[in-house]
Amino acid sequence: MFDIKWIRDNPDQFDTGLARRGQEAQAERLIALDTERRDILTRAQDVQAERNKLSKEIGLAKREGRDASDIMEKVSQSKNLQAELEEQAKTKEAELENALMSLPNLPYDDVPDGKDEDDNVEVRKWGEVPSFDFEAKEHFDIGETLGLMDFETAAKLSGSRFVLLSGALARMERALASYMLDLHTMQHGFIEVNPPALVKDAALYGTGQLPKFSEDLFRTEDGFWMIPTAEVPLTNIVAGEILSEDYLPRRYTAMTWCFRSEAGSAGKDTRGMIRQHQFSKVEMVCVTKPEESDAELERMTGCAEAVLQGLKLPYRVITLCAGDMGFSARRTYDIEVWLPGQDRYREISSCSTTGDFQARRMKARYRAEGEKKPQFVHTLNGSGLAVGRCLVAVLENYQQADGSVIVPEVLRPYMGGLEVIEPNK
Structure with a gap:
């Protein structure tokens, strides 16, 4: 299997190696999948960071005797959203891993070119x-x-x-x-x-x-x-x-x-x-x-x-x-x-x-x-x-x-x- 970080850094080399194995170019598709996965994870982290701030506001409201029910509802919604985003990220990760698992290894540069x-x-x-x-x-x-x-x-x-x-x-x-x-x-x-x-x-x-x-x-x-x-x-x-x-x-x-x-x-x-x-x-x-x-x-x-x-x-x-x-x-x-x-x-x-x-x-x-x-x-x-x-x-x-x-x-x-x-x- 391949390191997606290496593919991001060397997309042309990756596709050239696959072409020598008779495979279609895959770098763009794999990088797009990885980008989606990372974007979703970033959103999940942002949601968690926002929830952490809300949790502090709940503590402050309670100390000051204010009603915190609205904030608590936002925290609950935030938990659900984070869980949903993390599940989406897992789905994208599995999709990426399955795609990587199905691709053959790249030949060394000095391996002869040929089809059969x-x-x-x-x-x-x-x-x-x-x-x-x-x-x-x-x-x-x-x-x-x-x-x-x-x-x-x-x-x-x-x-x-x-x-x-x-x-x-x-x-x-x-x-x-x-x-x-x-x-x-x-x-x-x-x-x-x-x-x-x-x-x-x-x-x-x-x-x-x-x-x-x-x-x-x-x-x-x-x-x-x-x-x-x-x-x-x-x-x-x-x-x-x-x-x-x-x-x-x-x-x-x-x-x-x-x-x-x-x-x-x-x-x-x-x-x-x-x-x-x-x-x-x-x-x-x-x-x-x-x-x-x-x-x-x-x-x-x-x-x-x-x-x-x-x-x-x-x-x-x-x-x-x-x-x-x-x-x-x-x-x-x-x-x-x-x-x-x-x-x-x-x-x-x-x-x-x-x-x-x-x-x-x-x-x-x-x-x-x-x-x-x-x-x-x-x-x-x-x-x-x-x-x-x-x-x-x-x-x-x-x-x-x-x-x-x-x-x-x-x-x-x-x-x-x-x-x-x-x-x-």
């Missing part, structure tokens, strides 16, 4: 794209040939966009998550967390999924929301807090199930595990001081890359253009892994800095040493990695002509020493 993924900019590549002496298959064909990936039974249980993994593939998904968590906690300094998968409205407002993206979420009948990513509970750990400077940076990681309705994705990736209603993901969240957040984004992206490098999976890193970034982001790096079956790169991680955008929504602050006034922290989030998509990448990059799949070396300790997954006879 076609305008994203490649930063670097890693690894050699594999070449096969047979026609590469997609992951769902590989998994079904192995007899360990079952979409039909999952559809019987839950409908479309679900999968049932068994045997070595179920174990490999667990192995991937364990490998990622061990890497992030033992080598990258993250604190492992096992957070709730059901959250209240406030948590989703804090990270920016509400109010704008409610249709993308699943909600229980008693008002909880199923998390679309562990970013939500991990970031909200610091909601409403004033942290000490030496507490920062905080780095959290978690493996959770994630739930998304995939609203608006009809016809996209209808086969396979790329786009599902339920999937597992290892998430990274960092809370930092403002001057450290840019470096933290580079560090976090490197942590995600280290997972793919350990698995020896080729990938590329791209900078998202202003029009393709997520709602809360100021800068985003996407990591795309090579999928031979699709003959293209596909997103497997997205690492973003939000600046103080989420912190303002969550009221998350820290107090610098020697300072009285607290400042807003900066928050960052990134996939480290999407476990299901990582399984997809392993199957496609390590497939063999006979339908078997080689187990990457770093996963073998988690797989009981298994080196090759053979078709299930």
Whole structure:
């Protein structure tokens, strides 16, 4: 969310940033709402000041034995008017807050201009794209040939966009998550967390999924929301807090199930595990001081890359253009892994800095040493990695002509020493 004072002081810069996100100018409307709110509050204060004077006159009249009923009636009317004005101010404040809550974060100045993924900019590549002496298959064909990936039974249980993994593939998904968590906690300094998968409205407002993206979420009948990513509970750990400077940076990681309705994705990736209603993901969240957040984004992206490098999976890193970034982001790096079956790169991680955008929504602050006034922290989030998509990448990059799949070396300790997954006879 934005500071309305900053918008009043920088209306052109604000509207320029929104325009880069494909949004219409909003500064004039927001400033007008804020002006109305402040004018109403000023009138309420004037009414109270006048009532204070009248109250003194009542005391004087009574001491002098005069009739004070007329003055007392004016005081009563003044109270009613003040209450009415304060209610109007609350209404305007709520209107202003709702308007601010619905606007995306502003991109950093050096984020590339553009409307969609076609305008994203490649930063670097890693690894050699594999070449096969047979026609590469997609992951769902590989998994079904192995007899360990079952979409039909999952559809019987839950409908479309679900999968049932068994045997070595179920174990490999667990192995991937364990490998990622061990890497992030033992080598990258993250604190492992096992957070709730059901959250209240406030948590989703804090990270920016509400109010704008409610249709993308699943909600229980008693008002909880199923998390679309562990970013939500991990970031909200610091909601409403004033942290000490030496507490920062905080780095959290978690493996959770994630739930998304995939609203608006009809016809996209209808086969396979790329786009599902339920999937597992290892998430990274960092809370930092403002001057450290840019470096933290580079560090976090490197942590995600280290997972793919350990698995020896080729990938590329791209900078998202202003029009393709997520709602809360100021800068985003996407990591795309090579999928031979699709003959293209596909997103497997997205690492973003939000600046103080989420912190303002969550009221998350820290107090610098020697300072009285607290400042807003900066928050960052990134996939480290999407476990299901990582399984997809392993199957496609390590497939063999006979339908078997080689187990990457770093996963073998988690797989009981298994080196090759053979078709299930």
